[in-house]
Amino acid sequence: MTPRADVFFLPAAHDEQRLCLFHAPAGAARSKILYLHPFAEEMNKSRRMAALTCRALAEAGHAVLQIDLRGCGDSSADFGDASWADWQADVRLGLAALDARIPDGLPVWLWSLRAGCLLIAGDWGRPVNHLFWQPMPSGKLALQQFLRLKLAADMAGGVGKGLMEQMKTDLAAGRSIEVAGYTLNAAMASGLDTAQLVPPARPARLEWLELSTRESASLLPASEPVIKRWQDNGWQVRPQVVQGPAFWATSEIEVAPVLIDRTLEALS
Structure with a gap:
């Protein structure tokens, strides 16, 4: 059985802290993953789904770190004090924390939801794979x-x-x-x-997962030119549409079990 997440506060700039949850892998680590949550209330609506997926990934041998960005959740500052640049700095902070826990040499993934996908711009100094859940094109x-x-x-x-x-x-x-x-x-x-969904300069893998309540649904029209841009820049992109609710926006807390299954398959 996968152990419970290790909850800790990660030191940040200006004597602040970021709340983190580290999900240790069951057995030898297969990869290390940093989860980037969506914007404002969508973060709270998605917590249940994120938690279930983190546990499933850990059970499958992946090391997963969740981080509450500045002004979000139990991290330092108020939402109204945070900037987009603060959040981009927190991505680097989270990646460094993962490196400190798990040795180098393993595949690295940034897993992000909705507007969280827009935080991936930058040069990470190495190839970094991406897992997008319902990415915002801009x-x-x-x-x-x-x-x-x-x-x-x-x-x-x-x-x-x-x-x-x-x-x-x-x-x-x-x-x-x-x-x-x-x-x-x-x-x-x-x-x-x-912010734009621009492919980083070092090509790697991109797993692009969208949700729809309809069977046999197609990708959103706005997704296709973005995917082509990533492919033209050398990225290995695998897009797919998964059946499930828009859990980040539903009035009640909902989950999309099929999305968890497809995520595990994508990272296998």
């Missing part, structure tokens, strides 16, 4: 979807006219706004808005 789209949460709430109250433009004006002027209980600052909004 940060601009992710930001628009997030802002629409406030737009929908205010329109229900009859005060939504001109709100989208006002929110963008406030952010462009460096002012923070409140969206669905979260404080969104200008630095975070700007970083997310300009």
Whole structure:
């Protein structure tokens, strides 16, 4: 039986800490994986699914590290204090923590969900494989979807006219706004808005998994040009559509068991 996760606080810059959960592999490690959670409330909706998958991966021999990015979960700072650059720094922090626990020489994976997939840009100094769950093709789209949460709430109250433009004006002027209980600052909004799903310079493997409640569904239209760009840059890309609910956005906590199975197969 796989042991329980080791919960610890990882020291970060400015005397801060990041909450981490390390899932040790059952037996000899086959790979090491860093999980990057999605944006804002989607993180909380996805915790159950992430936890189940971490356990399954550990039982299959993978070493998995979960990290709460700055301002998220039980890590230091408030959500409204964090920037996109802070989160990119946390990715490097998490990879270094994995290296400290598991020797080099094993395949390295960044496993990310939704807007978390946009954090992968950069040169990691080595080939790093990627596992995408329902990736967002651009940060601009992710930001628009997030802002629409406030737009929908205010329109229900009859005060939504001109709100989208006002929110963008406030952010462009460096002012923070409140969206669905979260404080969104200008630095975070700007970083997310300009983020792109660009392939890193060192080609490796990309497992691209999308969810649909329909049988025999196709990839989202916006996914195809992004996948081609990665393939043109030398990446081995294997996209597939898996049947299951959009658990990051459902009103009740849901899971997608088939997605866990396909993830294990993808990393085998």
